[in-house]
Amino acid sequence: MRTDVDALLRRLAQELRPRTDEAVDAVLRFTRGELPELWQYEDIAAFASEETAGHVTALLAVLEHGPEAAEAAPPPQSVELARRFARNGVPISTLLRAYRLGHVGLLRLIQAEVPRFTDDPELINAVAVRLIETGFEYVDRSSVGVVAAYQEERDRRLQRRLLLANEAGRRIGTTLDIGRTCQELVDVGGEGFADFTTVDLLASVLDDEDASPPSEPSPLRRVAQRSVPDDGTTEFPVPTGRTHSYPAESEPARALATGTPVLRRVGASDASYDASGGHPRGEFHSAMLLPLAARGETLGLAQFFRTGSSAPFDEDDLLLAQEIAARAAVSIDNARRYTNERSTALTLQRSLLPRHTVEQSAVVAASRYLPSGSRAGVGGDWYDVIPLSGARVALVVGDVVGRGLRAAATMGRLRMAVRAFADIDLMPDELLTHLDDVVIRLQHEEGEDAGETSATCLYAVYDPVSRVCSLASAGHVLPAVAAPPDREGDTSGSRSVEFPEMPIGPPLGLGGLPFETVQFELAEGSLLVLFTDGLIQSRTRDVDTARELLRDVLTQESESPDEVCDRLIAALLPQRPVDDIALLVARTMSLDADHVATLDLPSDPAAVAGARRFASDTLTAWGLDELSFTTELIVSELVTNAIRYGKSPIRLRMILQSTLTCEVFDANSTAPHLRRARTYDEGGRGLLLVAQFAKRWGTRHGREGKVIWAEQALLVDDL
Known part of the structure; x- marks a missing residue:
């Protein structure tokens, strides 16, 4: 019987081989009816016919040549189809079901052909049993390779996805752009x-x-x-x-x-x-x-x-x-x-910085502000040029520790505080002491959650009459001073550059530590360069090297402070800065001696008349006779106050620049103040008159005493 079964199966395989395409179509119709969802995958549907043909050919070979043919590897088409199942994310259970259904359909097709070759029921039954055994043995053997191919592709796909996820984590969000x-x-x-x-x-x-x-x-x-x-x-x-x-x-x-x-x-x-x-x-x-x-x-x-x-x-x-x-x-x-x-921080920062050069005759100034190019954000660097009484000017550079809106807002508050203290003409060390108190108050107001508020500041006052610069630092880098070129002895027109040697006080916010004012004389045409540490600090060079570069730039002759700013930035900042930078370059000027008149006065009421005559004669020499009445009145009141309430020595000084300034110095540190005079009071109206006739007036204190000053505006024809 076994021989008859083998012979019948061999004959059956030989008869069906020419009809492979017909068998493939039949199997595909059966599988599609059972698993219609597979045909939504275009690459699977396109390859299903070729894969089914491979199985039909392989199974017919087993039937024709015996069980030894079943030892062969599964058709390569089935391995490729398994990989496509994995690439499309089709579950392996669906793959195995499709695999079984395809073979069941093929076996049913072969079984239907047996009655054409024999009507012996026993032989037909034996052939059916052999077909089932052979078919399932073929499925078991070939499915091992199919499952392995599916799992290999699935693992490879999962690995690629894991690598892609890791790559996304590494490459996405590397910048804040x-x-x-x-x-x-x-x-x-x-x-x-x-x-x-x-x-x-x-x-x-x-x-x-x-x-x-x-x-x-x-x-x-x-x-x-x-x-x-x-x-x-x-x-x-x-x-x-x-x-x-x-x-x-x-x-x-x-x-x-x-x-x-x-x-x-x-x-x-x-x-x-x-x-x-x-x-x-x-x-x-x-x-x-x-x-x-x-x-x-x-x-x-x-x-x-x-x-x-x-x-x-x-x-x-x-x-x-x-x-x-x-x-x-x-x-x-x-x-x-x-x-x-x-x-927002940059807009706030720029809005709080000076927009235009203030009108003053002490220095010609130029400035630059460069926000950092790092993701740390905008900092709290600032600069300022503040006109003071007596033709003087204050030059300020500061740096608030921190980044972002808080630093910019703190910068604005400190800048306004500096302006307020400058308005009352404090000495640089006294101003920094008051500013230190402001920072300490800010620390208490903001609390510990906001982080420690700290800042550095450099405050300089330049007097074009005496050409003296008074300077104090609260933890801030010192400026560079470039002397004017010696036209007679130096044909190249180069400048000598120095960094003043002076003590640097503690940063603002520590409290209880002193600041010190240093004074030095500057020749007319000197360059005073104030900057924040971002200009000279770099990851690629040390501070000493940066200072030498700065020195090299300043030694070159330049047309204007604007040009100096551009050269400094080009030389010291070849790339976007990692820290904010504030840069202020001022070329000093001196007031012509013909525009300053000084008179020493005795502490005697009779000296008031002489002061009035001196003021009148000076205005005549300057061609300002139309201001004689108001100026004599102002001088009379200021000198009278100094004689009555002050101490010797007493000195009257008149300064002509964009305004006419009258100053009276005495050695008493007590400052006068406006008061409301009653109807029958004989005094108390002097400063009130000064305030009415002067454009501005005020008091400034020094080490030796005080100065009361008053400014008058000049007519357009007088300028």
Whole structure:
């Protein structure tokens, strides 16, 4: 009987071999009826016929040549199909079921052919038993290789996804730049994951407006896109940088509105995409739409497309894309928040710095402020030029420790405090002492949660009459002083540059430690260069090297302080600075001796008349006779006060510059003040008259006493 069964099976195989195509069609119809969902995968459906033909041929070979043929490896087509199942994310249980169903269909087809060769029931039954044994043995042996191929491809795919996820974590969000972050997202998406990737952000997000999901189609801006291969031939309907919108009923618009990721298998003619212009022109078979959301706000939409022979996206791909998109969304939101805060802090910083050069005749000044190029944010560096009484000017540079809005706001408060203290003409060390108290109060007001408030400050006062510069530092780097070129002895016109040797006081905010004022004389035309430490501190060179570079620049002859600023920045900052920089360059001037008149007075009321005559004669010499009446009145009142309430020596000084200033010095430190005189009081109206006739008046204190001064505006013809 066994011989008859073998002979019948051999004959049956030989008869069916020419009809392989017919058998393949029959098996595929049976499998499709049982597992119709498999035919949605185009690459599986396209390869199913070839794979089934391989199994038909292999099983007929087993029937024809005996059990030894079953020892052979499974057809290579079945191994490739298993890999395609894995690439499409089809579960292995579905693969095995399809594998069994295909063989059951083939066995049923062969069994149906047996009655054509014999009507012996016993032989037919024996052949059926042999077919079942052979078929299941073939399935068991070949499925081992199929499962191994599936698992190998699955592991490789999972490994690629893990590597892609790690790569996304490493490469996305390397900077706090929105455009760069979006480009990093499409670059990662284009490396073995998607054939086309686009990123659109809501225009409101980029413009720092409300980023909530819109109730109607909202404008988006195409920030980044990429095709693979990136050869520049792919046409995108929306160029990078252009603003566009999706139709209200389109899939992208719904994804944006709902915030729900979408996995779609689509055709190039799909209206929901074609009308929106969101995809690249060309054939694509699957797409994923990932809303970019972070911290409860929808920021935009990332779209991934696959084309050609690439396996369609599956649920695992969607999970991976969600992880990548979520990571990118947080990085984009961080970049947006950083950009907004930096822009706000920079705007605040610039608004608090001087916008125009103040009118004064003591120095010609130029300044620069450069925000840092690092992600640390805008700092609290500042500079200021403050006109003082007596033709003097205060030059200030400071640096608040910290970054961002808080540092910028603190800078503004300290700058205003310096101006207030400068207005009462404090000495540099006294001013820094008061400023130290302000910082300590800020520390107490802000509390420990805000972090320690600290700052450095350099305060200098230059007097163009005496050409003396008074300077004090609170933890701040010292300035550079470049003497004017010696035209007679130096034909090159170079300058000698020095860094003043003086004690540097503690930073502001420590309290209880003294500051010291140092005074030195400056020749007319000297350069006084004040700066924050960002100008000379660098990761690539030490401070001494930077100072030598600064010295080299200052030794060169220059036309103006503006030119000096540009040269210093070009020489010391070849790249974007890692710290904020404030730079102030002042070229000193001296007041012509003909514009200063001084008279020493005795402590005698009779000297008032002489002071009035001196003032009148001086104004006549200066061609300002029209100011004689008011000037004599002011001089009379100031000298009278000094004689009556002050101490010797007493000195009257008149200064002509853009204004006419009258100053009276005495050795008493007590300052006068305005008071309301009663109807029958004989005195008390002197300073009130001075305040009425003068443009400005005030008192400044020095080591030896005080000066009461009053300024009058000049007529246009007098200038």
